[in-house]
Amino acid sequence: MHELSIATSIVELAEEEAERRGVRVVAVHLTLGQLSGVVTEALAGSYDIATAGTLLEGSRLVITEAPVVVFCPACRERRTLPSVQLFQCPQCGTPSAEVIEGRELQVTALEVE
Amino acid sequence: MKPEPRLVEVRRNVLKHNDLVARELRARFQREGIAVVSLVSSPGSGKTRFLESTLSRMNSRYRVAALVGDLATENDAVRLARSGAPVKQIVTGTVCHLDASMIRSSLEEWHLADVDYLFIENVGNLVCPASYDLGEDVRAVLMSVTEGEDKPLKYPAIFNGADVAVITKMDLCEAAEFDLESARANIQAVRPGLRVLCVSAKTGEGMEEWMEYIESLTPAQK
Ligand SMILES: Nc1nc2c(ncn2[C@@H]2O[C@H](COP(=O)(O)OP(=O)(O)OP(=O)(O)O)[C@@H](O)[C@H]2O)c(=O)[nH]1
Ligand SMILES: [Mg+2]
Ligand SMILES: [Zn+2]
Numbered sequence A: 001m002h003e004l005s006i007a008t009s010i011v012e013l014a015e016e017e018a019e020r021r022g023v024r025v026v027a028v029h030l031t032l033g034q035l036s037g038v039v040t041e042a043l044a045g046s047y048d049i050a051t052a053g054t055l056l057e058g059s060r061l062v063i064t065e066a067p068v069v070v071f072c073p074a075c076r077e078r079r080t081l082p083s084v085q086l087f088q089c090p091q092c093g094t095p096s097a098e099v100i101e102g103r104e105l106q107v108t109a110l111e112v113e
Numbered sequence B: 001m002k003p004e005p006r007l008v009e010v011r012r013n014v015l016k017h018n019d020l021v022a023r024e025l026r027a028r029f030q031r032e033g034i035a036v037v038s039l040v041s042s043p044g045s046g047k048t049r050f051l052e053s054t055l056s057r058m059n060s061r062y063r064v065a066a067l068v069g070d071l072a073t074e075n076d077a078v079r080l081a082r083s084g085a086p087v088k089q090i091v092t093g094t095v096c097h098l099d100a101s102m103i104r105s106s107l108e109e110w111h112l113a114d115v116d117y118l119f120i121e122n123v124g125n126l127v128c129p130a131s132y133d134l135g136e137d138v139r140a141v142l143m144s145v146t147e148g149e150d151k152p153l154k155y156p157a158i159f160n161g162a163d164v165a166v167i168t169k170m171d172l173c174e175a176a177e178f179d180l181e182s183a184r185a186n187i188q189a190v191r192p193g194l195r196v197l198c199v200s201a202k203t204g205e206g207m208e209e210w211m212e213y214i215e216s217l218t219p220a221q222k
Helices: A003-021 A040-051 B016-032 B047-058 B075-081 B100-106 B156-160 B180-190 B207-215
Strands: A025-033 A060-066 A069-072 A077-080 A099-101 A105-112 B006-013 B035-040 B064-070 B087-091 B117-121 B138-144 B164-168 B195-198
Touching (some): A003 A025, A003 A105, A003 B006, B035 B047, B047 B207, B064 B075, B064 B100, B075 B087, B195 B207
Parallel strands (some): B064 B117, B164 B195
Antiparallel strands (some): A025 A105, A069 A099
């Protein structure tokens, strides 16, 4: 489980932004791709431990799970996969290994005051 | 009165530091003409034994070296060093994966120009290593016939991010009632087109094909 170290990296990143902007962070918004290798529940569970004693103590982590988007070579379109167990176009069934989105592990925004 | 919180856009990748170090390593490997292959699998799938066999086969013809990550003990490095190749153990302590900085610091004392192939055995874990680029050219994901055919469906991220899949311990295939076709179908479901090799480090089955695959990495990627 590396979620605690990921949570710590998130906190460090947010602290840096908070200091630079001179604000207090009340929530961190994170986008988590389904192929990021990070488990949402485990990350959410580590957040309070990672924030304890930091500028982020008491803040919330708001996680948005991002689905996998592939490029279908037959339709020549971006397609969102309904399941990460099956990398094929949901419209035409053509297999696709060309991942466009789904690996994100990104802090997208901060709620500050 | 308390001010209303406002939303500020940030857009920063959490693993940016690792990605930067990995990029720097990849450029360095390319400059020095080294092909780098990493191995990931769940604990005990046979990474070390497979690597022992690989290093022994290559050692007379190429300059090979290996890094091996484990939570504790130097046992795997001791096993790999028997091949005669330079080997370094990375003991990660509580960390369940290797990251690019660990690779960089363990390469500090090595003269990379003297190496043709560098192998990296990751910590036995099919989840966490998926997030960390190590700067390798090729990532091989291993699964043994005793683990069940549905490993790829349970760990799609790691299989999807791999460049080749290796099914190990083929000598135990029958005893484990392993359904090879179903395993292949599951791999293709999560990573269409992924090359699959079937090997036994014990009997040597499939090792020639693996050697051919490894040798094909140079000079194209070298
Ligand atoms: N029969 C058979 N046993 C194997 C084969 N490869 C590995 N083993 C056995 O499987 C066990 C685990 O092998 P290792 O090579 O240590 O596995 P590993 O993936 O390096 O394990 P960790 O580093 O702890 O994750 C050992 O007892 C090996 O002897 C094989 O091809 N056939
Ligand atoms: Mg090992
Ligand atoms: Zn399609």
